[in-house]
Amino acid sequence: AIQMTQSPSSLSASVGDRVTITCRASQGIRDDLGWYQQKPGKAPKVLIYAASSLQSGVPSRFSGSGSGTDFTLTISSLQPEDFATYYCLQDYTYPPTFGQGTKLEIK
């Protein structure tokens, strides 16, 4: 199975900060990767699909990049509602695998 190594596992930041979260795949996955945001007690919500495509309705401060093995989720200017846990998911090959998650907390 492809391993997805997500970093950092936790991050403290302030409103207005620019934040970057990375996922590295143990082998190439083209751009078959997405990013999710999850708030406590809620289902994950997709932000980015196909590595860099913004899901409709998601604010443009979220962006994704990368292809092959290295991927990045960037939040350009943190808003209070962005404090949550973020996961990457590869669906290039069976089984689909998630990163371990990044908990984004308020500094």
Next chain:
Amino acid sequence: EVQLVESGGGLVQPGGSLRLSCAASGFTFSSHWMHWVRQAPGKGLVWVSRINNDGSYTDYADSVKGRFTISRDNAKNTLYLQMNSLRADDTAVYYCARLGVAARVGGVDCWGQGTLVTVSS
């Protein structure tokens, strides 16, 4: 509106069984592969199982292989997960999902609200 609604979770003793259901609406259910994903309390997301659009093909995570069975009834727009020989480490919120991160169009990815399964004596 695309919607997935899970049901069937609850408290079950170790070794017991439970069947989860996921009712789909707002899209052509029979056209899509469907998945179950779980999340243990305080932990990350883990893929559990998938089924192709007509139910003829299934896959499972090693941790549930031989104990869980995924199925679907396209006439009822419903996905199922039959869970047997349950263990304490199966305790989790179970989500049904239509995964779409590899899609080339948006709006594919969709998750239910989750149903909690607790395995305890």
